[in-house]
Structures are given as structure tokens and as C-alpha cells.
Amino acid sequence: MVNKRELLFTSRRVASLGKGIWRAISVPVLAVLLAGIVGAVILLVSGASPIRAYAALFQGSFGSSAALGRTLEKATPLMFSGLAVAFAFKAGMFNIGAQGQLLLGAMTAAIIGFKVSGLPAYIHAPLALLAGALAGALYGAIPGALKTYTGAHEVITTIMLNYVAINITDYLADGPFKDTSPGNIVARTPPILDTARIPAIGNLPVGFIIALLVSGVVWWMLWRTTIGFEIRTVGLNPNAARYAGIRVARTLILTMVLSALLAGIGGAIETQGVVGRYQPGFNVGLGFDGITIALLGRTHPFGVIPASLLVGAMKAGSSQMQFSAGVAKEITDVIQALILFFVAAELIVRWLLRTRVAIEEGVKLSTGWGKQ
Amino acid sequence: MRQNFALERLKCFLRRWGTALLIGLGLAVVIGWGYTTNPRVTEAVLASSVRQATPLVLGALCGLLGERAAVINIGIEGQMLLSAFIGFLFNVWTGSLLLAVLAGVLTGAILGLAHAFMSVTLKIDQIIGGTVINILALGLTGYFYTAGLVTKGKLLPIPLGPLADIPLIGPVLFNNPPITYITILLVFVVHYVLFHTRWGLRTRAVGEHPRAADTVGINVYMIRYVNVVLGGALAGLAGAFLTLEAVGSFERAMTNGRGFVALAVMIFGKWTPLGAWGAALLFGFASALQTQLQFFGRVMIPHQFIGMLPYLLTIVVLAGFVGRARPPAADGVPYEKE
Numbered sequence: 244m245v246n247k248r249e250l251l252f253t254s255r256r257v258a259s260l261g262k263g264i265w266r267a268i269s270v271p272v273l274a275v276l277l278a279g280i281v282g283a284v285i286l287l288v289s290g291a292s293p294i295r296a297y298a299a300l301f302q303g304s305f306g307s308s309a310a311l312g313r314t315l316e317k318a319t320p321l322m323f324s325g326l327a328v329a330f331a332f333k334a335g336m337f338n339i340g341a342q343g344q345l346l347l348g349a350m351t352a353a354i355i356g357f358k359v360s361g362l363p364a365y366i367h368a369p370l371a372l373l374a375g376a377l378a379g380a381l382y383g384a385i386p387g388a389l390k391t392y393t394g395a396h397e398v399i400t401t402i403m404l405n406y407v408a409i410n411i412t413d414y415l416a417d418g419p420f421k422d423t424s425p426g427n428i429v430a431r432t433p434p435i436l437d438t439a440r441i442p443a444i445g446n447l448p449v450g451f452i453i454a455l456l457v458s459g460v461v462w463w464m465l466w467r468t469t470i471g472f473e474i475r476t477v478g479l480n481p482n483a484a485r486y487a488g489i490r491v492a493r494t495l496i497l498t499m500v501l502s503a504l505l506a507g508i509g510g511a512i513e514t515q516g517v518v519g520r521y522q523p524g525f526n527v528g529l530g531f532d533g534i535t536i537a538l539l540g541r542t543h544p545f546g547v548i549p550a551s552l553l554v555g556a557m558k559a560g561s562s563q564m565q566f567s568a569g570v571a572k573e574i575t576d577v578i579q580a581l582i583l584f585f586v587a588a589e590l591i592v593r594w595l596l597r598t599r600v601a602i603e604e605g606v607k608l609s610t611g612w613g614k615q
Numbered sequence: 616m617r618q619n620f621a622l623e624r625l626k627c628f629l630r631r632w633g634t635a636l637l638i639g640l641g642l643a644v645v646i647g648w649g650y651t652t653n654p655r656v657t658e659a660v661l662a663s664s665v666r667q668a669t670p671l672v673l674g675a676l677c678g679l680l681g682e683r684a685a686v687i688n689i690g691i692e693g694q695m696l697l698s699a700f701i702g703f704l705f706n707v708w709t710g711s712l713l714l715a716v717l718a719g720v721l722t723g724a725i726l727g728l729a730h731a732f733m734s735v736t737l738k739i740d741q742i743i744g745g746t747v748i749n750i751l752a753l754g755l756t757g758y759f760y761t762a763g764l765v766t767k768g769k770l771l772p773i774p775l776g777p778l779a780d781i782p783l784i785g786p787v788l789f790n791n792p793p794i795t796y797i798t799i800l801l802v803f804v805v806h807y808v809l810f811h812t813r814w815g816l817r818t819r820a821v822g823e824h825p826r827a828a829d830t831v832g833i834n835v836y837m838i839r840y841v842n843v844v845l846g847g848a849l850a851g852l853a854g855a856f857l858t859l860e861a862v863g864s865f866e867r868a869m870t871n872g873r874g875f876v877a878l879a880v881m882i883f884g885k886w887t888p889l890g891a892w893g894a895a896l897l898f899g900f901a902s903a904l905q906t907q908l909q910f911f912g913r914v915m916i917p918h919q920f921i922g923m924l925p926y927l928l929t930i931v932v933l934a935g936f937v938g939r940a941r942p943p944a945a946d947g948v949p950y951e952k953e
Contacts, residue, residue, distance in 0.1 A: 289759070337742055395933035398689055398742060402875045403926040414919035531750055538743070576754030584747045587739050 267546070271539050274585035275553065282578040286570060296568040300575075303563025304556035310563075312446030316517055318555025320345065322454040323509025324533030325540060325547040326461055331397075331502035332542045333465060334495060335478040336390070340401025341506040342530025343408030344382050348375035348510030350412045353521035354420055356435025356514065367438040372511045379507015380500045382408065387499030391492040397499070405530060413523050422520070431522035441516035450516035454551075457508065461544040474498050506533075535583045554579060635893060642900070650783060660903045661787040666861065668892075668899030669798045670695065670870075673853035674877025675884060675891035676805050677727075677846035682886060683809060684842040685822040685945040686734050689745030690726065691850050692874025693752030698722040698854030700756040703766060703865040710767045712859060716794070719855030720848045726752075727847015731840045738949040749874075757867055770794060770860040794856045799892075801849070806888040818842055822943035825950040835950050850874070872926065879929040883936055886943065894932075901925050 283293035304314045324341040331338035352375035359367065386400040417430035424433065441449050465471035476484040477494045485491050509529075514521055536554055540546030557575040565572050629636075649657035674691045681688040688694075702719030706712060726748055733744035770792040778789040788799075809815040820828040821838045829835050853873075858865050880898055884890030905921050 285758075339746075389930070389934050393934040395930070399875050399878055399933055400930050402872060403879075403929045406872055406926040407923050410919040410923045414917050417919075418917060531746075531753070534746055535750065571758055573754060573757035573760070577751070577758050578754075580747065580751035580754040583750055587743050587747055588733070588737060 267541060267543075271541065271546070271550070271586060274539065274582050277585045278578050278581035281581050282574060285577060286574065291568065291570045296564050296570045296574070299564040299566075299568040299570075300557065300560040302567075303560030305560075308446045310559065312443065312448065313559040314552065314556045315446075315451040316443075316448045316555075317558040318551045319448060319450045319454050319516070320509040320513045320529055321532055321536055321555050321558075322451075322458065322547055322551035323505050323512070324529050325536030325551050326458055326544060327502045327506040327509070328533040328537035329540060329542040329544065329547055330461060330465075330505060331498055332537060333478050334474045334498040335481070336387075336495065336498055336502070337398050338383070338386075338401055338499065338502045338506075339398055339530055339534065340383065340386060340404050340503070341509075341533045343401070343405035344379040344503040344506035345510035345513070345529055346408045346412045347382050348379040348507030349514040349518075350415055350432075350510075350521050351375045351378035351507075352439075352511035352514040353432045353435055354415075356439035357433045357520070358420075360436055360438075362438055364438040364440075367436070368441055368515060371435070371439045371515055372441070372508065375511025375514070376504050376507040379510060380504035383499045383501075383503020383506070384496065387496035390499070391495050409523070412521070416521055416523055420521075429522065432520050434520045435515065439515055440519065441512060443516070448516055450512040453508075453512065455548065457505065458544040458548055461505070465544065470494075470497070506530075532579065535579050538586045539582060635890070638897065639893075642897075654783070656907070658783060658786045660900075660907050661783075662790070663903035663906065664896060664899040665787060665791065666795055666899070667902045668895040669795045670853040670856050670861075670873050671877050671880050671895040671898055672798050672802060672892055673849045673856070674874055675881040675895060676801060676888060677723075677850040677853070678878050678881040679884075679886050679888065679891060680805065680809075680818075680842045680846040680849070681730075681839075682881070682943055682946055683822045684818050684839045685825065685943055685948060685950070686731070686839050686843050687741045687745070687947045688727075688730055688843065688846060689742050689878070690730055690748030690752075690874075691745075691877055692870050692872065693745075693749035694723050694726040694730075694847055694850035695854040695857065695874050696749075696756055696868070696870045697726060697752040698851035699858045699869060700752075700759070700854075700865055702851075702855040703764075703858040704759075706766045706768075706859060707764050712766075712768055712770055715766075715859055716770075716852070716855045719859070720851040723851015723854060724844050724848040727844040727850070728840075730847065731843040734949065735836055735839045735843070738951075741947055741949075753868060756865075760865070760867055765864045766859060769863045792860045794852060794860050797852070798856075802888045802892045809888065819943070821950075822945055825945050825948075829950075829952070835952075839950075853877075876925060876929050879932050882942075883932045885941075898925060898928065901928050 279297070283297070286293040286296055302310070304310055324345060327341045327344070328338055352371040355371040355374045356367075359370070362370065382404065386395075386397045386404060389395040389400050390397045413430060416432055420432045421427075422429075422431050422433040441453075443449060465475065473484070473489045473494050474497075476487065476489060477491055477498075481491050484494070532554055536547055536550040539553070540548070540550035557578065561572040561575045564570050564574075646657060646661065649660070674695065677691050677694070678688055698719040701722040702715045705718035706715035709715070730744055730748060733739040733747070734741045737744075772790050772792050773796075775789040779785045781789070807815075809818065817828065817833050817838055820833060821835050825835045828838075854870075857869060857873075862869065876898060877895075880894045881891050883894035883897075884892070902925050905924050908916075908921055
């Protein structure tokens, strides 16, 4: 016989857990639905059939195991840029520079991937990945240091560094590391060696598994380590953190470096798992996608997973949509912007209604220029 | 005693404007040297500096109108981009340049209204609100973009009579297309409004101490709304400049970070219209020099490194000047009525 009280207790716990989950996901789900509806209106206005478009989008992203594999492949770098933005957000920093950090990570991984030879795969591939991560991290140290020592706001410096990174990688791909094989006129590196590639198991990209593991590590770090505690405290109230003896300057730089490290891994996986070499302009806008994903995932490392799957599915299915429903791919960008708007607006509506607000939402980004 | 006072004032003046003076002096030497060795190229570079500065000045004016009332606008980039696109489309449809410019300005104003609504009424974090505008503009222009369209005509330079014949100054300042003239005029208009009218005083009060302003009966929300909407209109004009005056067609993401550079220009100009104009001219000079160098290919530097210059300059300016320039005290803080 099952104990009645125990049963009651368990069912209550399940109920309260369900309630908690619903509270966490209701806003993102609502935002996605609303964005889908407004997106349908835009499609109607521009003379396309929303039902056909969305059906094609779904078909192209989840319709077959190949399509699903493509979705996971697209979701992987998105998850990393989302994690990067979400991580920095926890310390009250806004990293719009994931794009540039990702590009440098991708480039560095490519260089290690084709320059270094004679290594077994189990050393070569991790080495290239690590190099990419480090390149991203170093690049992220710049805005972090600028913010703490000079007060230059990271939103502007990271965006400017994106343009600088585009120029650097363009130069490297067109100059010192250009693919010199006969017949090539494009700016790109030679293909990386097979030993540096991150393979796929059937249709399941290994990079995606790495992304899942990394989001677990990020969660562990934020909520189970001292550094994570310091980062979150600085994000909630830098003054209180300083008063409690946390070295705020060091924490901010470290946050930016780790955030950029995540973006760097994303770039490296894109090179090693998907593209197989570095070529400029391979996926512009990943940094901005990261913002949408981070906010849609409520800046939680686990929330980032479904968010990046959603955006990845939109990217994977958009070609199919363009092909069979005749709708320009860019509608997915519009829908993404709408999602971001509704997520941001919804947070405020809740706040205005004075419903319970999770503590994480107290993080503030607009601290003015140079004040901390 | 008297002498001491004069010395103090000089010191104070130097502290405030010393950097500007030094840069100005350096530039004057470079320009003088350039003009004596190659007048044609010097004139071309300077004229191009003035035009390249136009969207930056307008963006900076947009930014500082908002920030003087304590609203940070990181969405200038998106406001410019969408206005550039709408202005462009209007020109293609109607064939009228005037209507197109007005459409661009109106688009900017509407986006300004959206930003004001998000940051003043909804009290969304202003950085996120601006980012929403940026991403939305990128998405909408990308979706509705049609390749191969060009404008019907472009805004052309209007020489201002005999003024345009003055050597060096004439071709640089008095032979410009309309939006560039309007921009120069607007610098002084905004300066006058901000520092010599009741509205300007109220705006600055709202930016420094909204509670005090509210206590004496100033409508904080209204001031913020109007400033951000007007700022949006200026950003819209900058967008119209890009498609209708500078390029003559629309390309994806053609603003290329100008909205963000404009914010650096605003900070470099210490939140003043005249300062922003000077800073924008410096940035314009850097870009003009860059195009000139690329065009002639005289230097053996890869073009990517020259292409980085404006962005690196922005970072250096931000890092070097943010600490020393003081933003409005309430900058970025939503106002909560009691």
C-alpha cells in the first residue's frame, strides 16, 4: 500500500514544480506565439500564404532526420553565442561582440586545423577547439579591460571590435593564410585536415553534444562555484558586491573573458564541424542572434538550449521555405526581432503588474557611460 | 590678484577645450601642408570629410537630445537603417526626392516614438529596447530588400553663389548637397535650443535631476518623449542622407555601424552639439583619408587595416574620454512618478 500522505506530498511537489516551470516558460512561449502571429500578418501583407510558409519551415527543420540534423547543426553556434550573451548578462554586462569573438575563434581553429599536421585526431581536434576558444577569450579581454579601467561602455566597444574582427579575419583569409590551391580566387583558408574535424554520428553532430555539455558546465559554474556567486552578485548590485569584498573589476573582466571563450568555442565548432575551413561572411549576425536567444532563454544556461533549437530550426528551414513557399528567408529575422520585442515587453508588463519577479531580472544593463 | 584670476580662467578653459585646441592645431598644420603641396586632393579630402561627418553629426545630435533628457538610445543604427530604406522606397515609388526625405524623417520619428514608449512608459532596460530596434530594422530591411533598385535622382550639391568660389573654404563648406547644409544648420539650432531656451533648460533639468524637475511642475515623461522623437527624426534624416544623398541605392546593413560611431562622437563632443560637430568632422576626416588612401593605393598597407581605422578610433576615443566627460546625471535611469 502506498502511503496516502506521501502520495499527496509527491503530487503537491509535482504541481508546484509544474507551476514553477510554467512561470519560467510562459513569457517565452507567449512571445514566440505572438511573434508568429505578427509574422503571419507580415506574410499576408506581402502576399504570401503564412500556412504554407510555416508548414515549409517546419518541414525543412523537423520533417526528416536529415532536416533535424541540419537544425541541430545550425543550433550549435547559436547556443554558444546565446550562452556567451547570457553569461555576461549575469554580471550585468552586455556582450554584443559574440560575433567578432566567434569569427576569431573560427579563424584560429582553421589555422591550427590545416597548419598543424601529424597529430592523431584525439589530440588535433581538441587542440584546434582549444585554440579557437582561447582566441575568443583573449579578444573578449579587451572590452572587459576597457570597461573596468576606462569606463568605455562594452556595448559600443564590442560592436566596434566586431568590425575590427571582420577586417582582421578578412585580411588573414586573403593574405597569409589564403587557400593557394590552383583555381581558387576567393578569400578563404585551405580545408582543415581530417584529424581536426569534429564529426557527426549519423545525423547527430558531435558539436551539438559538446554544446549541451558546455551549457551544463556553465550552469554548474554559475550556481555551484564561488566565482559564479561573485559574478551573479556583481550583476545584481556592484556596490553591495564591492562592500562584501568581491573584487568587482576582476570579476567583470573574468566574466567578459569567459563569455568570449564560449563564443570562441562556437566559432571553432563551426569551422571544425560544419564549414571545414574558414571563409569570410559564413554566418553574419550570429552575435545578434545570441541576444535574442539569451533573452528568450531567460538568460539561463538551460533556457538557452530550447531557444537556440527554435532559432536554429528557423534558420535550417528557411531555405526550404524560400524554395517551396516562395518566401524570402529574411522573414525569420523579422520574426526573431519580434520575439525579442515581446520577451522584453512582457518582462515589463509583469513588472508593472507587480507579479512575482525572479531575482535574475534585477540585472541592469543601462548603467550610463562609465559609471559602475 | 586680478592676474591670478585670469590665469585660473585660462587654466579652466584649457582643461575644457585643451584637447580640442590641440587636435585643431594639428589638423590645421596638416591641412596647410596638404594645401600647399596638393590643393586639389586636399580640397577633395576635406569636402568628403564634411559629407562623411553628416550622418555622424545627425546621429550624435539624436543621441544627445535623448541623453540630455536621460534616455540612452542605442538604436540609432536601426533608426538610420530603416529610415534609409523607407526613404529609398518612397523615392523609387514616387520619384520625388523631397517626399522621400520626409518619409525617412517620419520613419525615424516613429522609431523614436517606439523607443520612447519602451524606455519611458514601459521602462524596459534602454539598452535592450535599442537593441530591439536595431534587430527589427535589420530584419525588416533584409526581408523587403529587392536587389537592383536605384533611386530616381540624387540630392546634388548646390553651390552658394560667390561663397563657393573662395579657395579651400568654398568647395569644402559652400558647395554641398542640401542635407549636409541642413545638418550644419541643425548643429547651431540644437545648440541654441538646448542652452538658450526654456525647453532646453527643462530638458537638461530632466536629465540631471528628474525628481526636482517634476517637483517644480515639469512633465518629465513629456519632455523625454518629445526629445527622443525629435532625435529619431534626426536619425531618420541621417538615413535619408545615406540613400538619397550619399549612395543613391540601398544595400543590406548599409549603415555599417555609423549609429554606434555617432554615440562615440556624442561622448567625444561632451554631450554638446558644437563639440559633437567637431568630433564628427574628425571622424569624417579619418574616413575620408581612408577612402582616399584606398583609392590611390599609395601606401602598401592592406586595405583591411585601413578599413579598421574608424572603428579603432572610436574605441580609443571612448576609452580616453568617457572617464573625463561627464554624462547627464540621470542618464539611462527610468523615471518613476511617486
